[in-house]
Every structure is written in structure tokens, then in C-alpha cells.
Amino acid sequence: MADVPKTKIEVGLAGKTTVMEVEIPAGDPLPYKVGERPITGKRRPRLDGPQKVTGRAVYTHDAQRPGMLHARVLRSPHAHAKIVSIDTSALEKMPGVVFENPGKNTVRYHGEAVLALAAPTRAAAEDALRAVKIVYDVLPHTVSLAAARKEGAPLVFQKPVEEKHSAGDVPGGAAPVEQKGNVRGPKASGRGDVDKGFAESDGTLEVVTTTTVQTHVPLETHSLFAEWVGDTLEVQASTQGTFSVRDELAGVLKLLKDKVNVRAEFTGGGFGAKFGAGDYGVFAAKLAKKAGKPVLMALDRKEEHLAAGNRPDSWNRVKLGYKKDGTVTAVDYESFGTAGVATGTGTGGFVKSAYGFPAVKVAEFDVFTHLGPGCAMRAPGHPQGCFAVETALEELASRLGMDPLALRLKNDPSEVRRAEWEIGAKEIGWARRAGISKANAAAAAAGSPLRRGLGCAASVWYTFVAPGSQVLVRVHRDGTVEVENGVQDIGGGPRTPIAMVVAEELGIPVEKIRVKIGDSRYPFGPASGGSVTTGSLIPAVRAAAVHAREKLIGVAAKLLGAPAGEIALANGVFSAKGKSADFRKVCSRLSGETLVVTGDRAKDYDGADTRIFGAQFAEVVVDVETGVASVKKVVAVHDCGQPVWKTGVESQIRGGILQGISYALFEERVVDERSGRVLNPNVEFYKILGSKDTPEIVPLLVDHYPGKNNAHARGIGEPATVPTAAAVANAIAHATGIRPTALPITPARILDALGKVPKREVRA
Amino acid sequence: MAKSPEPPNETKGVTRRGLIKGIASVVGAASAGATTLLVEARHELQAANGSGPIPVSVTVNGTARTGSFEPRTTLAEALRDTWGLTGTKVGCDRGACGACTVLLDGVPVNSCLTLVHDADHRKVTTIEGLGSPEAMSPLQKAFVDADALQCGFCTPGMVVSCSALLMKNPKPTEHEVRDAVSGNLCRCGTYTGVFAACEAAAHAKSEVPRG
Numbered sequence: 001m002a003d004v005p006k007t008k009i010e011v012g013l014a015g016k017t018t019v020m021e022v023e024i025p026a027g028d029p030l031p032y033k034v035g036e037r038p039i040t041g042k043r044r045p046r047l048d049g050p051q052k053v054t055g056r057a058v059y060t061h062d063a064q065r066p067g068m069l070h071a072r073v074l075r076s077p078h079a080h081a082k083i084v085s086i087d088t089s090a091l092e093k094m095p096g097v098v099f100e101n102p103g104k105n106t107v108r109y110h111g112e113a114v115l116a117l118a119a120p121t122r123a124a125a126e127d128a129l130r131a132v133k134i135v136y137d138v139l140p141h142t143v144s145l146a147a148a149r150k151e152g153a154p155l156v157f158q159k160p161v162e163e164k165h166s167a168g169d170v171p172g173g174a175a176p177v178e179q180k181g182n183v184r185g186p187k188a189s190g191r192g193d194v195d196k197g198f199a200e201s202d203g204t205l206e207v208v209t210t211t212t213v214q215t216h217v218p219l220e221t222h223s224l225f226a227e228w229v230g231d232t233l234e235v236q237a238s239t240q241g242t243f244s245v246r247d248e249l250a251g252v253l254k255l256l257k258d259k260v261n262v263r264a265e266f267t268g269g270g271f272g273a274k275f276g277a278g279d280y281g282v283f284a285a286k287l288a289k290k291a292g293k294p295v296l297m298a299l300d301r302k303e304e305h306l307a308a309g310n311r312p313d314s315w316n317r318v319k320l321g322y323k324k325d326g327t328v329t330a331v332d333y334e335s336f337g338t339a340g341v342a343t344g345t346g347t348g349g350f351v352k353s354a355y356g357f358p359a360v361k362v363a364e365f366d367v368f369t370h371l372g373p374g375c376a377m378r379a380p381g382h383p384q385g386c387f388a389v390e391t392a393l394e395e396l397a398s399r400l401g402m403d404p405l406a407l408r409l410k411n412d413p414s415e416v417r418r419a420e421w422e423i424g425a426k427e428i429g430w431a432r433r434a435g436i437s438k439a440n441a442a443a444a445a446a447g448s449p450l451r452r453g454l455g456c457a458a459s460v461w462y463t464f465v466a467p468g469s470q471v472l473v474r475v476h477r478d479g480t481v482e483v484e485n486g487v488q489d490i491g492g493g494p495r496t497p498i499a500m501v502v503a504e505e506l507g508i509p510v511e512k513i514r515v516k517i518g519d520s521r522y523p524f525g526p527a528s529g530g531s532v533t534t535g536s537l538i539p540a541v542r543a544a545a546v547h548a549r550e551k552l553i554g555v556a557a558k559l560l561g562a563p564a565g566e567i568a569l570a571n572g573v574f575s576a577k578g579k580s581a582d583f584r585k586v587c588s589r590l591s592g593e594t595l596v597v598t599g600d601r602a603k604d605y606d607g608a609d610t611r612i613f614g615a616q617f618a619e620v621v622v623d624v625e626t627g628v629a630s631v632k633k634v635v636a637v638h639d640c641g642q643p644v645w646k647t648g649v650e651s652q653i654r655g656g657i658l659q660g661i662s663y664a665l666f667e668e669r670v671v672d673e674r675s676g677r678v679l680n681p682n683v684e685f686y687k688i689l690g691s692k693d694t695p696e697i698v699p700l701l702v703d704h705y706p707g708k709n710n711a712h713a714r715g716i717g718e719p720a721t722v723p724t725a726a727a728v729a730n731a732i733a734h735a736t737g738i739r740p741t742a743l744p745i746t747p748a749r750i751l752d753a754l755g756k757v758p759k760r761e762v763r764a
Numbered sequence: 765m766a767k768s769p770e771p772p773n774e775t776k777g778v779t780r781r782g783l784i785k786g787i788a789s790v791v792g793a794a795s796a797g798a799t800t801l802l803v804e805a806r807h808e809l810q811a812a813n814g815s816g817p818i819p820v821s822v823t824v825n826g827t828a829r830t831g832s833f834e835p836r837t838t839l840a841e842a843l844r845d846t847w848g849l850t851g852t853k854v855g856c857d858r859g860a861c862g863a864c865t866v867l868l869d870g871v872p873v874n875s876c877l878t879l880v881h882d883a884d885h886r887k888v889t890t891i892e893g894l895g896s897p898e899a900m901s902p903l904q905k906a907f908v909d910a911d912a913l914q915c916g917f918c919t920p921g922m923v924v925s926c927s928a929l930l931m932k933n934p935k936p937t938e939h940e941v942r943d944a945v946s947g948n949l950c951r952c953g954t955y956t957g958v959f960a961a962c963e964a965a966a967h968a969k970s971e972v973p974r975g
Contacts, residue, residue: 009775054896061850123834216951219853656953657953682856
């Protein structure tokens with residue numbers, strides 16, 4: 001095979017770019033050059049904003065059809081039980097009720113589905129649920145990480161469990177992993193010579209951190225509408241993956257892919273929990289078939305907490321070997337976590353990727369418990385791992401008497417991140433830190449309760465690409481332009497950047513582009529997980545738009561009597577040799593009724609770093625009398641390559657930060673060990689951040705040309721949430737002198753660490 | 765700002781709060797089940813001694829709407845399932861997330877905690893009554909301009925709460941905006957946009973509901 005010619009492209013931070021030679025895949029446009037683009041990269045209102053702010057955007061919850069049934073799931077009240085009998089006889093007498101009983105004989109968590117039914121109204125379905133009589137034989141359970149690890153703990157599974165993956169997980173090979181009791185592991189990984197690293201160190205330091213289970217809490221609960229039209233299943237799903245729902249339904253129901261159509265025009269949030277059809281979705285499809293009527297299955301808030309996924313908890317041990325100058329020479333890292341009846345709790349990604357530690361050894365263990373399954377949640381494993389490692393670094397800085405930022409710079413070889421540290425430090429006013437420490441000491445001496453603190457933490461994520469993403473552009477003879485891709489909008493708002501890219505290439509206003517998404521009948525689009533959407537889609541959009549432009553230039557060349565190479569296209573006008581024709585006129589000369597072109601997502605260029613770096617700084621105020629910590633300001637400096645739609649990027653960053661603060665300070669699933677039940681499956685007692693907890697947020701972007709694809713595009717959803725909790729924890733440490741090692745950092749924990757909780761006498 | 769659904773209604777004796785009170789003594793507060801009782805209470809009571817559908821008449825966004833509903837039916841259910849106004853969202857069905865916020869005689873209430881019979885002969889304004897994509901209210905436009913939304917599911921409730929604030933207080937401080945939406949949860953994290961949108965709308969013309 002002949003050598004593919006290499007092309008020189010500019011990569012790196014603007015102002016410091018270097019030239020790299022890459023193979024540009026056949027048919028793919030050259031990447032954006034360093035410099036100005038007229039439309040993309042800028043702020044502008046969201047194209048579907050008017051639908052969303054007026055209540056006209058139709059979500060899956062809003063599906064309505066004549067004769068539609070409402071489905072509900074009957075769920076186990078027990079953490080672990082044998083199902084002795086299920087008496088559904090009462091349902092036979094209820095008008096319009098259909099049910100699906102899969103005949104389970106064991107339930108392994110509070111909230112596990114036992115059977116599903118559908119009735120003409122949601123209220124009637126509730127009545128029907130109560131009419132089913134189930135006899136359970138309750139079995140011993142284990143619901144805490146510590147208890148489940150012990151020998152003799154009730155077993156969750158009798159047989160080895162295979163790891164399952166969703167589109168939101170970090171991709172990777174699944175090596176066989178040992179399983180003993182409820183403990184599955186170690187999953188071992190790492191790099192470098194850890195023994196040598198420790199041998200060369202001047203000292204070692206060890207910290208243990210813990211985090212609790214976090215629930216996604218999308219405002220729209222998991223839901224799926226199913227309707228059979230002939231032998232075709234028409235679905236509307238609240239999902240992060242139109243195609244992953246289609247594929248799961250086709251697989252489970254043994255249908256060909258062309259017999260399942262999934263729409264997801266608007267999804268009310270996902271955060272990693274909404275990839276497949278789920279058991280609830282399969283129930284909906286089966287109930288619809290049985291009833292011969294359309295069925296809407298929408299989980300309630302309680303089910304959402306119990307059975308629709310969560311971020312697993314974690315116990316992390318970090319042992320650092322270090323030099324006196326702050327250089328880390330080796331890291332020994334171990335994590336245990338429970339995803340209930342599921343796997344995938346590892347938190348070792350961050351320690352391996354975030355810094356330049358020369359030797360890292362990671363061992364990750366999943367611990368099974370009788371609790372609802374964990375799943376991917378915004379940057380799986382990373383906020384936990386970041387909290388562990390950044391806590392250890394903070395402790396090391398304190399031990400060595402170093403400035404925490406200086407210590408990080410000692411261990412951070414990334415040029416992008418170093419730029420981010422510098423920008424962020426300036427914006428937050430890191431130079432104030434020593435002065436703040438003095439002011440805190442003065443406040444303590446004066447008996448004032450308020451302490452201020454600054455903290456920082458690093459972010460790392462990766463450029464994953466959904467292969468096979470394809471975009472179709474139609475240009476009609478009347479000059480209208482449509483763009484089609486099956487991708488869904490879970491809040492990131494892909495319609496807008498897609499339109500911006502096409503508008504830029506065709507030289508017409510953004511508003512003129514009609515973007516059609518959220519339908520599995522359109523060309524394949526990525527599932528929105530792992531920050532893949534923008535990076536997977538935008539290069540394909542650009543390829544399609546460039547191909548359309550080339551064709552239109554061909555038409556214009558004929559019309560204007562000039563060679564194609566001389567045609568200029570700007571502001572909707574094609575011109576050459578002093579002659580011109582507007583966009584519409586050129587389109588009217590199309591040979592067919594419609595010009596249809598597609599663009600494929602070519603593979604990434606080799607060579608450049610696939611990691612995405614970020615840095616965040618937090619400023620907090622802690623009341624040492626009440627123990628209440630409040631975040632005043634967060635400065636977030638991130639790398640989004642060349643952002644396409646800056647407004648959306650900034651919104652994503654704000655959202656990632658607010659979820660991170662919520663994780664740091666508030667969110668905690670509470671499980672009663674005796675009954676094995678979750679006590680706060682709701683949003684009153686499972687506290688998430690609200691309007692009054694929202695600080696000032698400053699999102700900043702480095703001007704970066706990563707050189708992986710034709711648009712220098714990459715995602716931002718995960719990077720923005722990885723470091724926030726750690727930065728907040730470190731700021732609290734600065735403010736109070738305590739070292740938070742457990743999330744959430746509640747007032748009780750702060751007061752306890754400050755020694756302000758009186759010791760109670762224990763009576764015999 | 766008070767956002768609880770006050771039940772001053774004399775025409776019907778059944779309120780959801782009353783239902784819950786009634787059932788509380790029956791079921792007690794078994795620790796693990798306690799959090800589920802609120803939602804199930806109205807169905808339990810309906811099953812025990814509920815009557816059939818009773819007619820109701822509500823003015824929704826200026827249009828008279830009628831229907832026959834079981835006493836347990838919430839205003840949110842009536843608006844969405846019977847009258848097709850799905851702009852009002854149900855996020856938790858227990859008054860904790862605010863996605864279902866509507867105006868009842870100009871006062872913001874959680875429509876999931878308001879029985880439709882409590883809205884009998886009263887005026888309800890939903891998100892659809894505040895504007896349309898083609899004719900957005902100044903506040904709605906300000907939401908779009910400030911990108912005060914991501915997935916958009918909490919947005920109708922957010923807009924209704926802010927709208928109620930601006931009607932009462934045309935130039936609110938940021939603190940007052942935070943108060944006004946303190947019952948509206950947003951998981952995507954759009955609060956800073958909401959504050960900015962309210963500030964911008966306060967400088968535009970005043971909010972006048974069309975309901």
C-alpha cells in the first residue's frame with residue numbers, strides 16, 4: 001500500500017502552536033486553521049430555547065395518544081427476598097388493565113422490579129398495583145460497603161458476575177476478574193516501577209477518603225412511550241441514546257433494527273443514567289403489544305432513586321512517595337466501592353491520567369450489596385478519584401510547607417494545564433491566599449465565626465469518539481437547508497452548534513438551517529455520554545457541510561461561467577470575476593430537486609494527546625460555629641479545543657460545577673442497615689443544590705488546537721464536574737485547618753472535625 | 765416567598781393536604797415507608813372511601829375548561845392529561861421540585877400538590893399562558909438570551925415562578941430572585957442564568973399574564 005501523504009497542521013495553544021504532520025483521512029476537510037472563524041466559537045442564543053421556555057418542547061413524559069395506557073412497575077419493598085407467590089387474580093377484574101409478570105423468584109434490592117402493569121389512567125394503575133398480592137420470604141441482606149466486605153456477609157450473587165458497559169462508561173477491555181464473597185477484584189492497572197519510585201522517595205504519605213452514593217436526579221424521570229404500528233415498534237424515550245435504546249429493544253424483543261424507531265427530541269436530563277431501554281422500557285413495549293394500545297411508562301421520583309442508577313460510593317486509599325521538593329515519585333492506589341447489584345466502581349482513572357506521576361499502581365474492587373444498581377454518572381469514577389488524589393496532594397503541600405499550587409506545578413507536565421493553572425490563579429486571586437490565612441487567624445483571635453478559604457484541583461478527561469457518526473445535509477432548490485442526525489438533546493443543545501457549523505460553511509445565517517435530530521431513522525449519532533457528542537458529531541457535520549458547499553460551488557461555477565476554484569462564497573453570495581449570484585439562485589439551478597450529501601466522522605488523527613485537561617479554583621466561607629460551608633466563587637479553566645457554541649460550553653461548565661458543589665456539600669443516600677431500605681428516595685431528604693447555594697461562576701477556556709479532527713472539537717460535560725468537589729474540599733481545609741476526607745462535607749462533619757461536637761457519655 | 769398551595773377554597777372540602785392528614789393516622793410513620801406515604805396517600809384514601817368523578821370548572825389561560833374528576837385528581841394531572849397542557853411538568857409529584865408550578869389566582873402553587881377541585885371556579889395560568897415561541901414574554905425571551913435553560917424540563921416552572929415575582933415586584937434584587945425560585949430545582953445547573961434573565965426582564969417591560 002502506498003504511503004498516505006502527510007499534511008502539516010498547526011496544533012497546541014494559540015500563540016504557542018507547533019507544526020505536526022498528520023494523515024488527513026480521505027475525503028475529510030482540512031482542520032480549522034489558527035485564527036478567526038466568523039460564526040462558530042461565538043456565543044448565541046440556543047435555537048430551541050423558545051420551545052423550551054414556553055412549554056412547547058415535547059418530552060417523553062408529555063406523550064399523549066387516544067387510548068394510551070399508563071404503566072407502573074411493582075417493586076420489591078425488601079432488600080433481599082424469595083418471591084413465594086404472586087397473586088394477580090384481582091387484576092383480571094379490573095377494566096383495561098394488562099400486566100407483565102416475568103416470573104422472578106428472587107429480588108436483590110429495595111425497589112427491584114417484580115412485575116409491570118398498565119391501566120387507562122395513572123391513578124387506575126396505582127390502584128391496580130395495590131391489588132396484586134405478593135408473598136415474600138425475606139432473606140438476610142447486606143447494604144453497606146464495610147459490612148458486605150466481611151467474611152460471612154450474606155451473598156448478593158452466588159456466581160461470578162460479568163461487567164456490563166454503557167455508552168457512558170470509560171471504554172476498555174474487560175479482563176477476567178476474581179470474585180470472592182461479595183468482593184470482585186482487584187482490577188489491576190498502572191504504569192512505571194512503583195517499588196523503585198518508593199525506594200527513591202524521601203518520604204511517604206497516606207490518606208483514605210470516602211464518598212457516598214450520588215443519584216443522578218434528572219428532572220424528567222426515566223420514561224418510555226411505546227406504540228406498535230403493525231409489526232413496527234414506535235418509541236419515544238427520555239434517553240441519552242436514541243440508537244442505544246433502539247438496539248436494546250431490538251435485541252431483547254428479537255426485532256430487526258428497521259422494526260424499531262426511537263425518537264428523543266427533548267430529554268429532561270440524563271447525566272449518565274439514561275442509555276438503554278431499561279427493564280421499564282422493555283415492559284412498556286411488551287404491555288403495549290399485549291394491550292394493543294400505546295403505553296407510557298414514566299417512573300416516579302422514588303423509583304428514580306431506588307432503581308434507575310447512581311454514582312457508586314467509594315473508599316479510596318492513596319499512598320504517595322515524594323521528594324522533599326514536592327515531586328511525587330510513586331503512587332499506590334486502591335479503591336473499593338459498591339454499585340449495589342452492579343459493577344464498575346473503580347476510581348483509579350484520575351490518578352493514572354491527571355498528573356505526571358512516574359509510577360502508579362492501581363487496584364480497584366467492586367463490592368456487591370443488596371442495593372439498586374449503580375451506573376455511569378458524569379465522569380464515572382473521576383470526581384471520587386480526584387477528591388482522593390487532590391486531598392493527598394493538599395496534605396503533602398501542608399506537610400512540606402509548600403503552596404498547594406506550587407506543589408501541583410511540580411507534578412504537572414501538561415502545557416495546557418499549566419496555562420490553565422496560571423489563568424485560574426490570576427482570576428481567583430490566589431496571591432491573596434497568605435493574606436486570607438492571616439485574616440482567618442485574626443478572626444479566630446477576635447472570636448468571629450467566619451473563615452475564608454481558597455482551594456484548587458485538576459481535571460482530566462479523554463477524547464472518546466463514537467465511530468460511525470454520520471450527518472446528512474439536504475439543500476433544496478428553494479435555498480432551504482436541512483441537517484439530519486439521530487442525536488438527542490439532553491440539555492447540551494446539539495441543534496445550535498450543528499446549525500452554526502453548517503451556516504459557516506454555506507455562508508448563510510444560522511437561523512436558516514433547520515436541524516432535525518432525535519430520531520433513529522436519521523443517520524447514526526453518538527449517545528450523549530463521556531463527553532463524546534460534540535467531538536463525534538461536529539467533524540462529521542463539517543464534512544457534510546463542506547461537501548455541500550463544494551457541490552454548490554460547482555453549480556455556481558456553471559452559472560457564473562468561472563472555474564470552481566475562483567468562486568468565493570461569503571454572506572450567502574457566490575461571486576467570481578465581478579459576477580455574483582445569491583445562495584437561493586444557485587440552489588434553484590440544482591440539477592435534482594434536492595442536493596443530498598453526507599459527512600462521516602473520520603477517525604482521529606494520530607499523534608496528539610487524547611487527554612482533556614482542566615483546572616478549577618474555589619473560594620469558600622465556613623462558619624465554624626454552625627459548621628456551614630458556602631461556596632462563594634468558582635473559577636473554572638477548561639480545554640474544549642475550539643468551542644463551536646460558546647454559550648452552550650459555558651452552560652455545561654456551570655452545570656458541571658453546580659453538580660460538583662452539590663456532591664461536595666449535600667448529596668447523600670441514606671440506607672437503613674436493619675431493613676435494607678433506602679430512606680430518602682426523593683428530593684426533600686436527598687438534598688441537591690438549589691438557587692440559594694449557587695455561587696458566582698467564572699468559566700474560562702484556553703484557546704487550544706488539539707489536532708485530533710477537522711474541527712478541533714472536543715467535549716466539556718465531564719471535564720467540568722471532575723475537580724469541583726476536590727477544589728471545594730481543599731478550600732474548606734484552607735479556611736478551617738481541618739482536612740475533609742469524607743463527602744459530603746456536612747455541617748456535622750465540619751463541627752466534628754473541629755472538635756465542637758461534645759462527646760456523649762456512653763452508659764452501660 | 766410562600767409557595768405552598770393554600771387551600772382557602774370553600775366550595776369543596778377535599779384538599780390534598782387534608783387527604784394526607786387523614787391518612788397519616790391510618791398508616792402511621794413506619795420508618796422505611798414514611799417517605800412514600802405522601803404520594804400514595806391520596807390513592808389509598810380514594811380506594812377506601814373515594815367518590816366517583818365530580819364536575820369541575822377552571823379558567824385556564826383565559827379559557828373556561830371543564831371536566832369530571834375523581835377527588836384525588838391533582839391540578840397537574842388535569843392540566844396535562846385531560847386538557848393537554850403538557851408545558852407544566854411533573855418532576856417529583858410531591859411539591860419538592862417546583863417543575864409543576866402554575867399561577868392560581870396569580871399566586872404560584874405546586875400543581876402536583878393542588879387538587880383540581882381546589883381550583884374550581886378559579887383562574888389558572890400555565891407556562892403556555894405566558895407566551896408562545898412566536899410571541900415570547902419579555903421574561904421568556906430573557907431566559908433564552910441568558911441561556912437560563914439546558915434540558916428545559918425545570919424551565920416552565922422556573923419561568924412561572926419568576927413571572928409571579930416580577931408581577932409582584934418589578935425590580936427584584938438577586939436575593940429576591942433566589943428566594944422566588946428556591947422551590948424550583950434545576951439539575952443541569954442553570955440558576956445563574958435564571959438570575960441574569962430576571963434582571964434583564966426587570967429592565968424590559970412588565971410581565972402581564974394573558975390568563
